[in-house]
Amino acid sequence: MKIQGKFNTISFVKTYSLYFVLGALIIFFSIFAQGFLTWCNFINILKRTTITAILSLGTLFVIISGGIDISNGAIATLSSVIIATALLNGGITWPILILALVVLALLIGLFSGSAVALGNVPPIITTLALASMIRGGMMVYTGGFTIDAGRGVLIRFLNRASFLGIPNMIWVVLIMYFIGYVLLTKTKFGRYVYAIGGDSEICEHAGIPVKKVRILVFIFASMVAFVAGILLYARLGVGQPTALINIELDCIAAVVLGGASLSGGRGSIINTFLGVVTLGLLINGMNYLNVVTYWQYVVQGCVILFAALVHSQRK
Amino acid sequence: MATILEMKNICKSFFTNKVLDNVHFDLRRGEIHTLIGENGAGKSTLMKILAGVYSKDAGIIELNGKAVEITNPHRARQLGISMIFQELNVLDNLSIHENIFLGREETSRGFLKDTHQIEQTRATLSMLGIDLNPKTPVEKLKISDKQMVEIAKSLSFSGKIIIMDEPTSSLSEKETDTLFSIIRKLKSDLGISFIFISHRLNEIRRISDRITILRDGRNISTIDCNKTKFDEKAIVRQMVGREINNFYVHRETKPSDKDEEITVEPIMQIEAFSAGERFSEITFPVYKGEVLGIAGLLGSGRTEVLQAIMGLLKRDAGEIYVEGQREVIKTPQDAMRLGIGYVPEDRRNFGLVLEMSVNENVSLPILRNLARYQFINRKREKAIALESVDKFTVKSESIEAKVKFLSGGNQQKVVIAKSLVTNPKIILLDEPTRGIDVKAKHEIYSIISKLTAENIAVVMVSSDLPEIFGISDKIMVMYEGQIAGMFKNTENNHQKIMNALVGVENEDTGKI
Numbered sequence: 072m073k074i075q076g077k078f079n080t081i082s083f084v085k086t087y088s089l090y091f092v093l094g095a096l097i098i099f100f101s102i103f104a105q106g107f108l109t110w111c112n113f114i115n116i117l118k119r120t121t122i123t124a125i126l127s128l129g130t131l132f133v134i135i136s137g138g139i140d141i142s143n144g145a146i147a148t149l150s151s152v153i154i155a156t157a158l159l160n161g162g163i164t165w166p167i168l169i170l171a172l173v174v175l176a177l178l179i180g181l182f183s184g185s186a187v188a189l190g191n192v193p194p195i196i197t198t199l200a201l202a203s204m205i206r207g208g209m210m211v212y213t214g215g216f217t218i219d220a221g222r223g224v225l226i227r228f229l230n231r232a233s234f235l236g237i238p239n240m241i242w243v244v245l246i247m248y249f250i251g252y253v254l255l256t257k258t259k260f261g262r263y264v265y266a267i268g269g270d271s272e273i274c275e276h277a278g279i280p281v282k283k284v285r286i287l288v289f290i291f292a293s294m295v296a297f298v299a300g301i302l303l304y305a306r307l308g309v310g311q312p313t314a315l316i317n318i319e320l321d322c323i324a325a326v327v328l329g330g331a332s333l334s335g336g337r338g339s340i341i342n343t344f345l346g347v348v349t350l351g352l353l354i355n356g357m358n359y360l361n362v363v364t365y366w367q368y369v370v371q372g373c374v375i376l377f378a379a380l381v382h383s384q385r386k
Numbered sequence: 387m388a389t390i391l392e393m394k395n396i397c398k399s400f401f402t403n404k405v406l407d408n409v410h411f412d413l414r415r416g417e418i419h420t421l422i423g424e425n426g427a428g429k430s431t432l433m434k435i436l437a438g439v440y441s442k443d444a445g446i447i448e449l450n451g452k453a454v455e456i457t458n459p460h461r462a463r464q465l466g467i468s469m470i471f472q473e474l475n476v477l478d479n480l481s482i483h484e485n486i487f488l489g490r491e492e493t494s495r496g497f498l499k500d501t502h503q504i505e506q507t508r509a510t511l512s513m514l515g516i517d518l519n520p521k522t523p524v525e526k527l528k529i530s531d532k533q534m535v536e537i538a539k540s541l542s543f544s545g546k547i548i549i550m551d552e553p554t555s556s557l558s559e560k561e562t563d564t565l566f567s568i569i570r571k572l573k574s575d576l577g578i579s580f581i582f583i584s585h586r587l588n589e590i591r592r593i594s595d596r597i598t599i600l601r602d603g604r605n606i607s608t609i610d611c612n613k614t615k616f617d618e619k620a621i622v623r624q625m626v627g628r629e630i631n632n633f634y635v636h637r638e639t640k641p642s643d644k645d646e647e648i649t650v651e652p653i654m655q656i657e658a659f660s661a662g663e664r665f666s667e668i669t670f671p672v673y674k675g676e677v678l679g680i681a682g683l684l685g686s687g688r689t690e691v692l693q694a695i696m697g698l699l700k701r702d703a704g705e706i707y708v709e710g711q712r713e714v715i716k717t718p719q720d721a722m723r724l725g726i727g728y729v730p731e732d733r734r735n736f737g738l739v740l741e742m743s744v745n746e747n748v749s750l751p752i753l754r755n756l757a758r759y760q761f762i763n764r765k766r767e768k769a770i771a772l773e774s775v776d777k778f779t780v781k782s783e784s785i786e787a788k789v790k791f792l793s794g795g796n797q798q799k800v801v802i803a804k805s806l807v808t809n810p811k812i813i814l815l816d817e818p819t820r821g822i823d824v825k826a827k828h829e830i831y832s833i834i835s836k837l838t839a840e841n842i843a844v845v846m847v848s849s850d851l852p853e854i855f856g857i858s859d860k861i862m863v864m865y866e867g868q869i870a871g872m873f874k875n876t877e878n879n880h881q882k883i884m885n886a887l888v889g890v891e892n893e894d895t896g897k898i
Contacts, residue, residue, distance in 0.1 A: 257498055259491050262480075266488060269477035276475065277489035278460035336479035 088381040089328060089342055092374065093349045096356060104359035112355065117241050120351035122147065122306070123321050124244045124344065125299040128251045129292030130322040131343045135255075136288045137268040137335030138187060138194035143296040143322065144315040145202040146179060150300020152209055155310025158220035176297040179205075180290030188285035202319075209312035218310035229305035240302055247298060252340045254291075264288060268335030324375045325350055330382060349374075390415050390579060391436075391467075391547060396445035398431055405431045407603045408445075413547060416577040418569065420590050423600035423625055424851060429583050432600070433549045436581075437469035438462035460489070466546035470536045472555060472684075478525035483507040485524055486539045510538045514568055530561040537568070541578075548572075549581040554589055555685040566593055585683045587888040591616045599624045622884040650674070651710060653843050654726070654812050656695065659704035664690045665867040668704070672812060677834060677844045679858030679875070681851065681887055687867040688847045689731055692814045696721045696728045708812075722751060727810030729801050731817045731847075733794075737801035740790040744782050745771040747789055748804050774803035778833055795826020802833060813837065815846040819853060831857055851887075855880060865889050 101108040117124075126143045133140040150172060157163045157171075179201070186197040232239050255261035263284045267274050271281050303314060329346035331338030353374060357367045391413040398406040406428045413419050421429045434440045436447065438456040446453050449465060456462045462469070476485050483504045492499045507520035516534050524532060533553060540548045554562045570593075572578045584590050590597065591611075599606040599621065606624050609616075652671030659668040665687030672678055682688040693699035695706065697715040706713055708724050715721045718728065730736040738747055749756055749767045756763050756770075771785045778799045782792055789800055798818060805813060815834075819827045834844055834857060848854050854861055855875065863870045863886040870886040873879040885891070 253497075258496060259493055259498060262484065262491060262498065265479055266477055266484075269479040270475075273475045273477055274488070276459040279489045336477070 088378055089330060089345055089349065092328075092378055093345060093352070096349065096352055100352070100356035100359065104356055107356055107359050114238065114241070116348065116351045116355045117244070118238055119355070120347050121240045121244050122299050122302055122315070123318060123325065123351070124347045125247050125295060125302065126318060127322040127325045127343050127347050128247055128340075129295035130319070131251070131326045131329075131331060131338050131340065132255070132264055132288050133194065133292050134323070134326050134331050134333060135268045135335060135338040136264045136285060137271070138285070138288070139323070139333070140183075140198050140289070140292050141195065141319040141323075142183065142198035142202040142205070143292060143299070144318040145205040146176075146293055146296035147300040147303055147318075148312060148314045149205050149209060150176075150297040151304035151307070151314065152213065152218060152310035152312055154225070154301065154304045155218040155220045156212075158223055158225075159218055172297050172301075173294070176294045177290055180293030181286060183293070184286030184289030187289065188282040206312070213310070213312045215312065217312075219308070220310070222308060225301070226305045226308050229302060230308075240305070243298070243302060247295065248340060248344055251295075255340055260284065260287060265336060268337070270336075321350065324371075328375060328378050388415050389413070390450055392446075392448040393432070393436065394446045394448070396432060396435060396447075397443045398428075398435060398440065399443055405603050406435075406442075408605075409600065409603065410605055411598060413579050413581060414595075415546075415579060416573050417595045418573060418580045418582060418593055420582040420584060420594040420597045421600060422584065422590065422597060422621070423606075424849075427600040427625075428603040429600055430551060431603075433469060433551065433581060433583060436462070436467060436547075437549060438467075439469070463540075463543045463545070466544060467549070468536075468540040468543060468545050468547070469549040470533065470540070470551065470553060472551050472553075474529070474532045474536055476524050476532050476535055479523070481521045481523050482511070482518060482527075482535055482538075483520040485535055486510075486520075486542050506542065507538065510541055514538060515564075528561075529556050530558075530565065533557075533565065534568075537572075541572075541576075545578065547579050547581065549583075551583045552585065552684065553582070554584065554586065555683075562589065569593065585888060587618050587621065587890055591618070597621070601625060618888075618890050619881065619885070622881070622888065622890075625884075652707075653709055655707040656691075657705040657707065659691060659694055659701055659706075661690065661694055661699060661701040663867065664699070665694075665864070668864075668869060670862055670869070670872065672843045672845055674811075674843050675838045675841045676859045677838060677846060677857055679854040679861045680845065680847045680864060681849075681854045681861055681883065682847075682864035682870075683887065684849070685866075686864040688864050689816055691864070692728065692816050692845070692847060695726065695814060722808050722810070725809070725811035727805035727808060727813040729798075729805050729813070729815045729818055731820070733797055733801045737804070738789050738797060741788060743786045743788055744775065744780065744792070744800055745785040747800055748774050748785075748807055751804060752807050770807060774807065778803045779829055793822075793826070795822035795829070798822055798826065798830060799833070802830070806837075810842065812843040812845070815844065817848055818846060819848070819850065827853075851884065855883075863887055 097108075106112065126147060129143050130140055153172065153175070154168070157168050183197050183201050186192045187194050229239050229243070234242060255264065263274070263279055266279060267281050267284055274281050304310060307314065325346035326338060326343050327333065327346070328349060329339060329342035329344075331343070350371065353371060354367055357370060362370070389412050393409065393411040396406050396409045396411070397404070409428065409432055411432060421433070423429050431440060435442045436456065438459040438461050441457070447456060448454070454465060456465065456467070459469070477488065480488070483500065486507050487503045492502060504520045511518055511520065511534070514534055514537065516531065518527070518531065524535060527535065537548065553565060557565060569580055573580065582590070582593065594611050596608060596610050598608045601624070609621070650673055653674045654672040656668060656670050656672075660666040668691055670678070680688045680691070690699055694701045695715065697717045697720055706715060708726070713724055715724065721728065734740060739750070745768060748771045752770070753762065756767050768785065774780070775782065775785055780792070780796050780799045780803065782796060789797055792800065802815075802818070818834075819830050822830070834846070837844055846854075846858065858875045861873045861875050861879070861883055863873070863883055865886060866889070870889070871882065873883055
């Protein structure tokens with residue numbers, strides 16, 4: 072029996088497990104790692120996690136709706152390779168390039184969304200196949216070589232410039248998260264994303280266009296991945312077809328760390344962002360402590376599992 | 387009172403099985419009309435047709451005198467008809483107002499505008515006398531409050547007809563009282579009509595204006611409670627009143643029946659089993675070569691008692707004796723080791739691995755005996771499976787066929803075969819004939835009869851009363867988690883059993 076209004080330690084820990092982990096990490100590294108607790112390092116952490124942060128936004132929407140997406144790393148890489156190719160070949164104006172990227176993002180999202188919603192292919196298979204197709208296609212086109220279009224305005228603007236002391240790249244993340252927050256909490260679409268993740272049958276009975284919402288979720292994720300691709304290009308300065316391998320797993324980890332349920336219906340924007348930051352901060356702090364990279368993976372795995380364990384404990 | 391709804395000549399078949407045969411039903415404004423009947427009588431099907439969940443094969447539905455087609459639940463709601471299912475259709479991850487206005491969110495320039503709907507929700511909740519914040523997540527609510535959310539939802543559609551499928555089955559007595567007073571209020575203040583599906587006669591008496599009895603997909607009678615006296619016993623008779631003929635396999639030997647003085651030791655004795663609110667103080671013996679039928683409504687705790695015996699459900703108190711020895715059963719493995727076999731209610735989820743073959747399913751419980759260093763002795767496995775298939779007349783192309791391709795009846799035989807490969811002394815059957823055709827039912831009864839001939843003790847839970855009467859030696863009735871009586875299966879006791887089943891007091895509880 073649940074007594075309402077009574078303080079419940081377990082549910083408290085469960086709800087705020089991410090904050091505990093984050094707080095503990097900050098305290099730990101502040102004490103043991105010289106130079107960790109500085110504004111400069113904080114900005115550094117955010118800067119290093121921008122691409123994961125943006126991709127996680129798409130992952131979050133898909134996971135809340137009850138699906139999963141492991142194609143966003145490939146889509147983002149595709150976006151960066153296309154930009155590099157366009158800039159290298161020249162003769163294409165910015166508006167046309169942007170329009171082309173938007174249309175392509177839409178088509179890719181429509182493709183995977185339709186396979187899931189209309190073709191009843193499980194999301195994990197759909198996005199696995201899609202990732203394989205995109206990665207393979209890029210290798211065919213580039214022959215595995217990076218495409219160097221020189222240091223253009225895009226790179227200068229995103230990778231070097233800052234506004235109010237915050238690098239422009241981080242502004243992009245903040246703007247994307249703001250858009251994501253508004254979409255998820257203030258619009259009908261966002262409400263339906265939660266609803267179909269809760270129980271799609273009830274939604275169908277309520278007259279909600281479940282299939283349409285599912286497709287829109289994949290279109291959103293694809294769009295978001297294309298934005299991440301722009302940042303990727305700015306970061307690398309080249310189009311590299313083998314970039315971002317396995318990043319989708321970091322995204323899923325961040326979203327789950329942020330309290331989302333893989334069975335759908337649950338998840339929050341702010342906690343996803345904190346999940347990304349937690350993972351970034353963990354790596355950063357371990358770098359300060361000179362932990363060998365291989366061990367960093369081990370520790371990261373342990374932290375993710377620990378957080379998930381705390382979260383999945385029943386009342 | 388004006389008639390607002392008429393359902394005429396409704397027919398519905400599932401495959402070859404006719405579930406509704408020319409059924410009539412009508413509803414007046416501001417009336418509470420109860421539908422009763424046994425499991426499989428067609429109550430739920432009729433109501434699901436009205437709510438747009440199923441489509442009818444034939445017949446007419448008239449709403450306020452006009453024929454309407456109800457193609458889906460959404461359409462039904464728009465027409466003012468909503469159905470509240472036993473397993474409540476609310477989204478736990480959304481708040482109260484989000485649930486109530488799901489699919490009808492108000493927006494301005496693309497953004498949600500909840501304030502108005504939150505206010506409406508607050509108003510509806512306070513009219514229902516529920517003190518809850520509309521923004522509360524539904525997962526934090528009690529079941530009774532979730533039900534209120536569904537009622538509020540129906541009202542927000544300006545619902546005129548609310549169908550409730552066994553709404554009280556998961557409510558406490560106090561919550562039931564609250565629900566009933568709210569229903570009465572809605573009926574008199576707003577003229578809302580309710581259709582109730584229920585089994586509990588004492589509740590039905592309190593709340594109904596009219597009662598319609600269905601049996602085997604046909605109308606039996608409609609009683610106007612304001613005009614005629616409520617005669618429980620007559621109602622029960624009309625509900626069941628089917629000839630119990632020689633469809634059931636009668637057996638001659640009934641060991642503990644032979645002499646009135648029971649000197650036979652029970653093979654299993656359950657002592658004072660209790661588990662929270664599910665059931666309490668359950669004590670009964672089980673004898674060799676006998677069928678003990680356990681009858682009870684949904685939620686009476688009958689299934690849970692079997693699960694507790696098998697160690698699938700943790701009990702708070704009680705002891706179990708097998709052949710006079712006190713035993714501890716914590717897992718189904720323990721139970722199987724003691725010679726207790728179990729056939730669960732939901733064969734597709736708990737009884738079978740659908741993707742595996744007949745052969746692999748049957749051998750699952752004894753795989754450890756068939757394997758040496760992890761390698762399975764396929765020859766022996768096949769031999770055992772063939773023997774079972776033969777003994778239980780499983781019809782399958784081969785024992786290598788996946789069980790998902792078998793008919794329900796044959797699947798059920800495979801589950802029974804599987805539970806018997808360990809050579810149990812006692813076998814617990816939960817709804818062994820649910821959802822299978824008549825011929826397969828008959829074959830299952832023959833199997834049960836064979837088992838008792840081999841001196842195995844059978845405990846069978848069933849919601850099919852004729853079945854209980856047809857093959858049990860003794861019948862234990864459960865009502866709301868307690869034993870409402872233990873009876874010998876004699877013609878004279880049938881009325882008493884039916885009374886006990888629906889919570890009507892008998893002069894004697896038929897203690898044996």
